[in-house]
Amino acid sequence: MLTASQVAETYFLESRYMLLEIAAYLDRYDAASIREHSHNGNSSDHRKGEDPKLTLIRKALASLADPAAGIERTSALLKLFATL
Amino acid sequence: MQIIQPHYHAIARTAQDYERMAMSGVVAVAEPAFWAGFDRKYPETFIDYFRQISEFEPTRAAQYGIRHFSWVAVNPKEAENKTLTREVLSQMPEFFQKPTVLGVGETGLHKSTKNECDALEAHVDLAMKHQQLVLIHTPHLADKVHGTKRVLEVLAGMNVDRDRIWIDHVEEQTIRPCLDAGYWVGFTLYPITKCSPKRAVDMLEKYGWDRILVNSSADWGPSDPFTLQECVLEFRRRGHSLQESIDVFHNNPCRFLGQNPKFDIQPIRVEPCARESASRSAVEK
Missing domain, CATH: 1.20.5 (Single alpha-helices involved in coiled-coils or other helix-helix interfaces)
Structure with missing residues (x-):
């Protein structure tokens, strides 16, 4: 590794x-x-009236920038994108 | 659609690339002298390299119906060797006589050292004295902004014909000062380290396409000559017309490179066949 x-x-x-x-x-x-x-x-x-897809992308970026997000960022993003 | 690939390192690519490029509309490529992956020690190595790109490579391209043109220069990465640079420069004018050599390139900057700046100035000076076109490489990644600024400063101190100078590898943070100063600029499409096809189309939409060339470079590193076709596709899928695509990807290279009369491919315009459109009108009446 x-x-x-x-x-x-x-x-x-x-x-x-x-x-x-x-x-x-x-x-x-x-x-x-x-x-x-x-x-x-x-x-x-x-x-x-921003498109909800853009709002979701901004949420995803904010989540990635959070140092407290832990090591399950990919999983968290997949769950976030599933809300669309 | 007919496409011209204005910056292409053919000697690093296979015949299959030529074949696939020909099948996807490429009618001409222009090959600047490039870094070999290691610093060359001898002027003779450059001279043989210049012979390869100005004598042999056109014959390889011709097998696929592609016109091959070239440029000669000492690469910026090798400009620290001042003796080498001087000796190669002294022999470059003989290559200006070759039927497919268009000018001096790619010269430019890598780390923007004093020796590199001196070499850039010497290359541009030689080109202007011999009425040659100039292709200028700008640094990648972290050195991009500073290196491009230094290129513009070096050129600003010289008596140059700005219409005959193409500053390559510009990106969003460097395009405006180069265009504002009156030079041609190039977008280089690379899979990872330079511009992407989508970003290139963004810049075409933002700045228009006057004095802009798009190329995929394609050398011995991670690169892909077909990023140029990807860019054509991206441009078309956003609703730009066939004629606009031809203007960007065929006619603009004709306009810049055609300033050297050796580059004799003419801009093209798509028009309906007169007889067919006339008879169609008659039927419609």
Whole structure:
């Protein structure tokens, strides 16, 4: 089995890549949302009525960032996504 | 759809890649000189490498109906060897005479040391004196922002034709200053360490596609030439038209690379066949 530092090293770039994809997904959603709202003439409240999928992603990210989340993060996220 | 792969390290790839690229619409590739995975010691090693990419590789690509073009340079990772860099630079002009060599590249920065900056300046200066195009590599990962800033600073201190310079591997945090300064930029699609097809399309939608080139590099490391086709698919599935796809993935490379007359592939426009559309109109009437 790998040591902790080997795990950190081996999967760092892959994790960085996946986080960047999530960041781009959120940016893409915001850009589309702003386009739609400005098309309708109310660009100030583009966050209103956010798609529940996005809300779930934000919850998942907050859960990952919590240092007290323990070592069952994957299981917790699967349960969270099952609520959609 | 016809596609041009403007940054492709063909000597690191198999004939099967050429075959599959040809089957998926690639009509031309351009191969910059690259790092071999170790620092080369001898100028002669570079000269043979330049011969390989400017003489032999076009014949390999031609077997699959793909046009092959190339660039020559000392890689930034090897620029610490000043004697080597100087000697290779002195022999590069003979390669500018080759029928498929388009310019100087990929030069640029890796760790952004003084020797690297000096080598970059010498490469760009040589290119400008010989009316060559320039392809500039920017560093990856943690060095990206600083290295790109240094590239722009080096170029700002020189008398260059910005239309003939392509700054490659830009990402979300480096694209704007490069475009604002008037250069061409490139997105390099890599499975993990550079830009992804989806992020590239995000940037195309945000910035438009004037002076933007998309490539998949594809070398001897973890890389995939077909990330370019993935990007085409992502672009199309978001509703962009066939003509817009051709403009990004075929015509933009024609516009930049075609500044060197050796690159004679012309931009293309998709139009309905005149006779068929006329007869269709007659039937509809």
